[in-house]
Amino acid sequence: MGKLLEHHSKELIRKLGLKVPNGGVAAAPKEAERIAAGLGSPVVVKALVPVGKRGKAGAVKFAGGPGEAGAAAGELLGMTVGNFPVEKVLVEERLDIREEWYLSFTYDKEKKMPVVIASTRGGVDVEEITRAHPGSVAVRHIDPLLGMADFQAKEIWSDLGVGGKLILAATALLVKLYHLFERTDASLLEVNPLAVTSSGELAVAASVMSVDDSAMYRHPELSEMVQLGSERAWRPLTDLEKRMVEVNEADPYRGTARYTEMPGGDIGFMCGGGGGSLLLFDALVANGGRPANYSEVGGNPTEEKVYGLTRGILTKPGVKGLFAAHNITNNTQVDVLARGIVRALNDLGIDPSTFPVVVREAGVNDSAAREIFTAAGVEYYGEEITMTEAAARMVRRMGAAYPGYLRREGN
Amino acid sequence: MAILISDKTRILIQGITGREASMVTRHMLDYGTEILAGVTPGRGGQEIHGVPVYDTVKAAVRRHGCDTSLIYVPPAFAYDAVMEAIANGIKLLVIITENIPQRDAVRFLYAARQSGVRVIGPNSVGIINPADRVKLGAIGGDNVERCFVPGRVGVISRSGGMTAETSWMVKRAGYGVSTSISIGGDALIGSTIRDLLELFEHDPGTEAVVTFSEPGTRQEEEAADFIEKGGFTKPLFSYVAGRFTEGMPEGTVFGHAGAIISGGRGKPSAKMERLKRAGAHVVDHFDQIIDELRRVLK
Numbered sequence: 001m002g003k004l005l006e007h008h009s010k011e012l013i014r015k016l017g018l019k020v021p022n023g024g025v026a027a028a029p030k031e032a033e034r035i036a037a038g039l040g041s042p043v044v045v046k047a048l049v050p051v052g053k054r055g056k057a058g059a060v061k062f063a064g065g066p067g068e069a070g071a072a073a074g075e076l077l078g079m080t081v082g083n084f085p086v087e088k089v090l091v092e093e094r095l096d097i098r099e100e101w102y103l104s105f106t107y108d109k110e111k112k113m114p115v116v117i118a119s120t121r122g123g124v125d126v127e128e129i130t131r132a133h134p135g136s137v138a139v140r141h142i143d144p145l146l147g148m149a150d151f152q153a154k155e156i157w158s159d160l161g162v163g164g165k166l167i168l169a170a171t172a173l174l175v176k177l178y179h180l181f182e183r184t185d186a187s188l189l190e191v192n193p194l195a196v197t198s199s200g201e202l203a204v205a206a207s208v209m210s211v212d213d214s215a216m217y218r219h220p221e222l223s224e225m226v227q228l229g230s231e232r233a234w235r236p237l238t239d240l241e242k243r244m245v246e247v248n249e250a251d252p253y254r255g256t257a258r259y260t261e262m263p264g265g266d267i268g269f270m271c272g273g274g275g276g277s278l279l280l281f282d283a284l285v286a287n288g289g290r291p292a293n294y295s296e297v298g299g300n301p302t303e304e305k306v307y308g309l310t311r312g313i314l315t316k317p318g319v320k321g322l323f324a325a326h327n328i329t330n331n332t333q334v335d336v337l338a339r340g341i342v343r344a345l346n347d348l349g350i351d352p353s354t355f356p357v358v359v360r361e362a363g364v365n366d367s368a369a370r371e372i373f374t375a376a377g378v379e380y381y382g383e384e385i386t387m388t389e390a391a392a393r394m395v396r397r398m399g400a401a402y403p404g405y406l407r408r409e410g411n
Numbered sequence: 412m413a414i415l416i417s418d419k420t421r422i423l424i425q426g427i428t429g430r431e432a433s434m435v436t437r438h439m440l441d442y443g444t445e446i447l448a449g450v451t452p453g454r455g456g457q458e459i460h461g462v463p464v465y466d467t468v469k470a471a472v473r474r475h476g477c478d479t480s481l482i483y484v485p486p487a488f489a490y491d492a493v494m495e496a497i498a499n500g501i502k503l504l505v506i507i508t509e510n511i512p513q514r515d516a517v518r519f520l521y522a523a524r525q526s527g528v529r530v531i532g533p534n535s536v537g538i539i540n541p542a543d544r545v546k547l548g549a550i551g552g553d554n555v556e557r558c559f560v561p562g563r564v565g566v567i568s569r570s571g572g573m574t575a576e577t578s579w580m581v582k583r584a585g586y587g588v589s590t591s592i593s594i595g596g597d598a599l600i601g602s603t604i605r606d607l608l609e610l611f612e613h614d615p616g617t618e619a620v621v622t623f624s625e626p627g628t629r630q631e632e633e634a635a636d637f638i639e640k641g642g643f644t645k646p647l648f649s650y651v652a653g654r655f656t657e658g659m660p661e662g663t664v665f666g667h668a669g670a671i672i673s674g675g676r677g678k679p680s681a682k683m684e685r686l687k688r689a690g691a692h693v694v695d696h697f698d699q700i701i702d703e704l705r706r707v708l709k
Contacts, residue, residue: 083660107513109598109599109628110629112517112520112599113517113521114517144514144518144521145518185513212514213510214486215513217486217487218512234659272572273571273572274570274571274625275568275569275570275572275573275596275652276570276573278570278625278652278653281653281655282652282654282655283696283697286696327570327572328557328558328572328575329575330549330550330552330575331434331549331552363552364552383557386583386697386698387576388696388697389698
């Protein structure tokens with residue numbers, strides 16, 4: 001899933017004909033001031049970052065007028081929220097709120113169904129609502145083929161004690177938002193609070209939305225709004241990670257090469273596939289090793305992709321060894337891996353007799369891989385040892401090459 | 412004996428003319444697996460390695476009585492392909508396709524449940540029954556015996572690649588597999604560990620089961636509940652990879668799409684604890700699978 005910043009999700013919601021606070025996006029305090037002056041009312045200033053629970057993080061501020069709005073924007077624009085530097089803020093009219101409700105749509109992974117959660121006690125985390133007011137939360141699964149009927153939406157609000165004109169507006173809003181959730185291939189759409197204003201109107205005071213990366217091919221209209229792959233990082237991508245995304249995207253249909261930088265570390269981690277990487281990383285750590293990155297390489301990548309990724313892995317400062325390993329492959333040609341890895345070592349002038357390199361690559365064409373690695377002076381294993389044994393061997397090599405390696409802090 | 416597939420399985424491959432599917436077709440045939448038909452719209456009347464291709468599942472089923480379909484169609488067409496298989500009476504679907512939109516997966520999994528169709532995957536590398544020399548998918552590649560030899564241990568893996576490695580560990584321990592299943596790395600899959608334990612329980616050819624797990628989902632917790640209710644009584648050996656992810660910020664995705672830790676749920680250590688409590692042989696290090704198998708199975 002890729003996250004949408006709040007002004008983007010609100011733009012989509014506004015297009016449904018639903019009430020969203022008026023406002024604008026500012027990248028500088030002066031701009032925030034101008035927007036607040038234009039609104040001519042007290043405002044809310046929110047940091048535009050793809051992070052939940054912004055209120056708790058102090059990333060939402062209230063301002064009486066333009067001057068205060070500018071000051072609030074100034075504070076927020078210098079902040080980092082959940083590792084994301086605040087580059088823009090959303091300046092919005094402050095609604096006159098009578099009640100705060102809650103509404104969200106997502107997928108229930110266990111029941112494998114879309115689910116709607118609604119409550120007339122919003123404004124706080126849904127976990128908190130459920131804990132404090134279990135009787136005022138409705139959780140309803142939705143038939144994924146038939147969708148949400150008006151009467152079902154009406155029943156949800158009725159069960160929550162909503163009546164009068166509000167039940168009509170709330171029913172229409174729920175159905176419209178479910179359509180948006182479905183139509184955009186969203187994985188989450190949350191409105192919290194869903195405000196009942198003093199004039200008895202429903203308004204989307206705050207929204208959170210993320211969409212399914214895998215469905216982006218059918219949503220060109222969202223491409224500007226979503227940062228692809230943003231769910232894979234807990235912070236903005238580093239420069240090296242961005243370069244590795246380019247290496248992967250250069251030939252998107254021939255294997256995958258994913259790279260995540262880890263804080264510190266000294267072992268370059270050139271491993272795959274999904275489950276194999278998890279196991280190998282755990283095994284290095286269990287033996288006292290310190291991987292400098294995480295990677296997942298699989299699906300029979302091209303030599304160029306393997307080369308680019310290996311180069312990137314070795315380029316990270318502090319990397320003093322390379323561990324290349326996979327589970328026994330079903331279809332990934334390990335001789336291709338061998339050529340890419342050895343080329344990267346050669347190009348960087350790395351001598352495997354002094355710079356520890358341990359390889360465990362078994363599977364398709366592994367006799368050719370053995371020749372390539374052995375000729376390059378690399379310590380190579382096929383299926384004569386297990387993945388865990390290979391990880392232990394890597395850490396022993398680090399210990400032998402760098403005296404005191406295993407006694408250092410963190411071990 | 413085995414579960415899900417045997418030499419009686421009547422196999423169809425949807426998307427058979429694709430590059431990967433065509434290679435897999437050859438490897439399956441070389442292994443001795445009979446493939447009755449393939450389907451690719453617009454390619455009806457052609458052959459792939461001697462397997463007749465049809466435009467529709469309907470035509471293939473009418474001519475060959477297929478009951479199982481291996482799905483290799485690209486993500487954008489997977490939803491329709493699965494619905495086509497269900498509509499034409501296919502009873503077992505093995506979906507190899509990766510990156511299927513979640514909304515499509517939810518919809519076809521729902522339709523399959525309503526029609527009593529069993530689904531393995533999406534994002535699976537396949538299933539294998541070595542005693543009958545039947546395999547569906549890339550599992551085992553072109554050198555099947557390297558990892559998969561006939562025996563009495565069932566393998567269930569959330570990782571495609573680790574299905575082979577885990578089966579190879581079983582072989583290294585001196586045993587073989589009854590059936591190995593790559594259940595798919597996605598968060599939304601047709602058959603979970605618990606569902607397959609139920610089938611292995613009733614398979615007289617399976618003495619024990621080994622599982623390979625990852626962070627995320629509640630599959631291991633559900634499997635533990637199932638064991639405690641008496642649903643699975645054979646020895647279960649479990650390994651959960653990805654303990655290092657517990658030190659990472661929440662919401663980080665490592666490994667497959669299903670491997671996401673959210674809200675403190677889905678942590679490997681909690682899964683291991685839960686499985687242990689249910690009586691499973693949970694190993695800290697993957698290599699201990701070998702010793703544990705030898706110790707328990709004798």
